Amino acid sequence: MTEGFRVSADELATNAGQFAGLAERVDGIHRDLADRLSALGECWGADAIGQSFGAVHAAPADATLTALGGLAGKLGDVGERFTGNAAAYAEGEQDNVGRLGL
Template sequence: MSAPGGFEVDPSRLRAGAGELAALAERARAVASELAEALQAVPRPWGGDAVGESFAATHVEAADHALRQVNGVAGAFEEFGTALAEAATAYLTADADAANAVNATDEPDRAG
């Protein structure tokens, strides 16, 4: 579907992109899970001495934040994939509605 000025939409490509994002979301979820498991396997890798405690005070909160961010990537991919699929449907619907409106102008008014 294209419009004057060069705007063009390929709904089938939008749907394909949505499917690819679903696969990326699955992979991101797996990576986040592997990272969480690795971090939980060694709960205090920095040690319990003064240097380790100093390191923990500075870096553990940032590491936890990073893990939350990695977990959020999967959801972001899924949301964007859903948006692409919805856009494809909206474009197809708008195209069909426009075609029906044009075709309706060809039919004589039967009310009169």
């Protein structure tokens, strides 16, 4: 049997606020990487081996870069959900205290 769990709504809300900064950082990394890769162009060569590598590599690389571009928004969403959960938990605790007359 477990002993239950504890939640610090204040700590959850504070730590949830860090996701916005992480999202900004990821967005900056994505933009920098995309700009640098674009400036480099196709880097695998014009010979048969390079073209063969490029044919296999380009689509997955583009998909990965696109996915990285969406990560900042997802991190921001997670932070917002944690913030909402912290607020809901604090509100629930206050309701319980009121109902128990504490």
